[in-house]
Amino acid sequence: MLAIGDELLSGRTKDRNIGYLADVLTLAGIDLKEVRIVADEPVDIAAAINALRARYTYLFTSGGIGPTHDDMTADAVGQAFGVPVGYHPTAYELLEKHYRQREMDFTLARKRMARTPEGALLIDNPVSTAPGFKMDNVYVMAGVPAVFQAMVNNVVASLPQGPQILSAAVFCPFGEGDIGGPLAQVQAKHKSVVIGSYPKFDGKSYSTELVARSRNEQELEAARLDIEAMLIAVGKEKAGSSPA
Amino acid sequence: MLAIGDELLSGRTKDRNIGYLADVLTLAGIDLKEVRIVADEPVDIAAAINALRARYTYLFTSGGIGPTHDDMTADAVGQAFGVPVGYHPTAYELLEKHYRQREMDFTLARKRMARTPEGALLIDNPVSTAPGFKMDNVYVMAGVPAVFQAMVNNVVASLPQGPQILSAAVFCPFGEGDIGGPLAQVQAKHKSVVIGSYPKFDGKSYSTELVARSRNEQELEAARLDIEAMLIAVGKEKAGSSPA
Numbered sequence: 311m312l313a314i315g316d317e318l319l320s321g322r323t324k325d326r327n328i329g330y331l332a333d334v335l336t337l338a339g340i341d342l343k344e345v346r347i348v349a350d351e352p353v354d355i356a357a358a359i360n361a362l363r364a365r366y367t368y369l370f371t372s373g374g375i376g377p378t379h380d381d382m383t384a385d386a387v388g389q390a391f392g393v394p395v396g397y398h399p400t401a402y403e404l405l406e407k408h409y410r411q412r413e414m415d416f417t418l419a420r421k422r423m424a425r426t427p428e429g430a431l432l433i434d435n436p437v438s439t440a441p442g443f444k445m446d447n448v449y450v451m452a453g454v455p456a457v458f459q460a461m462v463n464n465v466v467a468s469l470p471q472g473p474q475i476l477s478a479a480v481f482c483p484f485g486e487g488d489i490g491g492p493l494a495q496v497q498a499k500h501k502s503v504v505i506g507s508y509p510k511f512d513g514k515s516y517s518t519e520l521v522a523r524s525r526n527e528q529e530l531e532a533a534r535l536d537i538e539a540m541l542i543a544v545g546k547e548k549a550g551s552s553p554a
Numbered sequence: 555m556l557a558i559g560d561e562l563l564s565g566r567t568k569d570r571n572i573g574y575l576a577d578v579l580t581l582a583g584i585d586l587k588e589v590r591i592v593a594d595e596p597v598d599i600a601a602a603i604n605a606l607r608a609r610y611t612y613l614f615t616s617g618g619i620g621p622t623h624d625d626m627t628a629d630a631v632g633q634a635f636g637v638p639v640g641y642h643p644t645a646y647e648l649l650e651k652h653y654r655q656r657e658m659d660f661t662l663a664r665k666r667m668a669r670t671p672e673g674a675l676l677i678d679n680p681v682s683t684a685p686g687f688k689m690d691n692v693y694v695m696a697g698v699p700a701v702f703q704a705m706v707n708n709v710v711a712s713l714p715q716g717p718q719i720l721s722a723a724v725f726c727p728f729g730e731g732d733i734g735g736p737l738a739q740v741q742a743k744h745k746s747v748v749i750g751s752y753p754k755f756d757g758k759s760y761s762t763e764l765v766a767r768s769r770n771e772q773e774l775e776a777a778r779l780d781i782e783a784m785l786i787a788v789g790k791e792k793a794g795s796s797p798a
Contacts (some may be wrong), residue, residue: 311744319586320719321576322765323752325569328591342563344598345591347572350750352718372625377730378751379738395664409731419734438755454755475564484623487653490663498661506560507622508567511682521566534777 312358312449313347314373314383315453325399327458334462339472339525340368350374355386363390363448368469370462373453375442383450384443388427391445398426401441408439436460473525478534482541485509485516488548492540493520500533502526556602557591558617558627559697566746571616571702578706581768583716584612594618601607601663607634607692612713614706617697619686621663627694632671635689642670645685652683680704717769722778726785727751728758732792736784737764744777 311331317323328345335342345368348354355374363369372382388395401424409416426432432436433442433449435457443450444460451461482489486509497505503524510517520537524530555575556596561567572589581648587610592598599618607613618627621687632639653660667684670676677686677695681704682758688709695705730753747768754761766780768774772775 316748316767317752317765318572319576319589320721320767321573321578321580321586322721322750324573328562329565329568332563336565342565343593345563345589347589349587376751376753377734379734379741380750414731417731417735419738420731422734423731438760456755475566477566487658487661487664487667490621490623490666491661491699494663497623502689504560506566506624507620508561509620509698511700516682516723521561523560523564 311342311345311363312355312369312371313345313453314350314355314371315347316380317348318347318373319349324525325553327453328457330373330459331370331372331462334466336475338466339378339474340466340469340471341475350380350382352382352386353382355383356390359387359448361500363446367447369448370465371448371450372458375419375423375440375450375452377422377440381422381531384422384425386428387430387445387450391427391429391447393428395425395427397424398430398432398441398443399537401426401443404441412508414548433461434464436464467518475525476521476527476530477521477523478530479538480522480534480541481540482518482520484518484541484544484548486518487516489518489520489540492544493537496533496536496540499536505532505533505537555586555600556599556613556615557589557697558594558599558615559591559746560593560624562591562617563593565716570699571697574699575614575616575706578710580719581714582710583606583718584710584713584737585719588764594624594632596626596630599627600634603634603692605629606763607690611691613692614696614709615692616702619667619684619694619696621661621666621684625666628666628669628671631674631687631689631692631694634692635671635673637672638710639669639671641668642674642676642685642687645670645676645687645729646659648683648685657780669765677705678708680708700703701793708754718773719769720774721765721767722774724764724778724781724785726762728762728788730762731760732765733762733784736788737781741778746773747777749777749781764785 374381426443430443437457506521508519522533618625670687674687681701750765752763766777
């Protein structure tokens with residue numbers, strides 16, 4: 311994913327789109343492999359698009375497709391693909407009709423939202439009409455969370471769904487330092503399962519959430535049982551030689 | 555910045571460190587230019603570190619320096635710099651003392667937290683002892699937000715502060731499409747000021763927050779006045795020929 315916008319890098323806006331896309335893709339069995347955030351700089355946007363679209367099956371972008379001068383994504387995508395950018399006839403019609411119905415001027419600024427690189431297919435915007443677009447394996451969507459979410463829901467539903475990634479969470483009352491060694495052994499035994507270890511700190515002491523993830527239910531369950539057995543063993547060891 | 559961790563890409567954890575660092579850097583007058591999020595894959599981490607440390611003045615990382623098998627950042631940094639990774643004597647001592655005082659075992663897993671690439675300088679961890687480290691212009695910090703924040707506060711305070719970026723926000727009751735044209739003219743007139751336009755959608759209609767940013771107070775103020783004059787003109791135009 312590529313999130314675009316100065317406001318994300320200045321701290322003014324705290325991004326909510328990355329986490330949303332991550333959730334939706336996980337449910338669809340598609341792995342999110344990398345995210346980048348770049349400023350409203352066409353050269354930087356184009357470079358990131360080319361790096362990511364070459365490397366991954368899909369690239370999803372958020373932001374920079376509105377009507378103002380700092381909305382540069384359509385031009386940057388055109389630059390990345392080496393194609394001209396102009397009004398997309400269907401997008402133009404949709405927007406023209408949208409504003410006519412509302413008795414609002416279809417200003418030059420609003421017309422910017424109809425601009426796409428040559429060859430783009432539109433992505434429906436059920437919230438506020440101005441469409442996103444798809445070029446090859448790149449899905450260009452709005453940055454406003456309500457619109458991004460609606461576009462993502464449509465786009466991801468249209469992609470081939472992978473086998474869903476299943477996960478099992480096991481609460482561990484000990485800190486990571488108590489379990490790091492034996493947990494690495496459990497991980498080494500279950501190579502098709504990815505076990506994550508997430509420390510929690512309540513201000514005084516650590517606990518850990520252990521999360522096993524796999525596309526295979528049996529293997530996941532086997533790993534989960536071994537994690538629980540490991541926790542019981544660590545707990546006994548910590549209790550040491552104290553009589554029961 | 556580079557945020558490291560499978561959990562950020564699966565949606566399990568919603569990142570809070572990017573926004574925090576963005577805020578702190580903005581206050582310090584340092585521009586955050588790019589963020590990447592990668593999984594717990596040493597090759598990917600090392601590649602991102604090398605790309606970002608070559609391109610920018612500083613690189614800040616979060617995550618992957620704990621005691622478990624999925625904490626791979628120290629090794630990835632060593633790989634990126636082409637240096638071996640081993641116990642840092644001061645870090646080892648600090649941690650040994652920390653656990654001895656708490657009558658906790660200094661397990662092999664906990665010892666992992668003393669591992670740094672050769673030549674690293676430590677970053678103090680006032681929250682839970684296990685230090686971060688600095689290699690050249692790369693600051694390697696924890697992913698747990700309380701610890702990341704404490705480390706960032708120390709690190710950023712130690713950097714030369716830039717002239718602070720000042721900002722002025724102007725609420726615009728119209729959608730971006732109404733102001734995109736004239737706003738671009740204001741932007742063209744004030745080249746040393748960056749004007750951002752942030753649409754807000756309340757479910758029915760759009761408004762816009764306009765934010766001008768500059769390191770020069772006079773130029774910022776001049777741009778702000780022109781934005782306000784532009785909004786008055788647009789408002790009059792929208793009211794059209796209706797009698798006052």
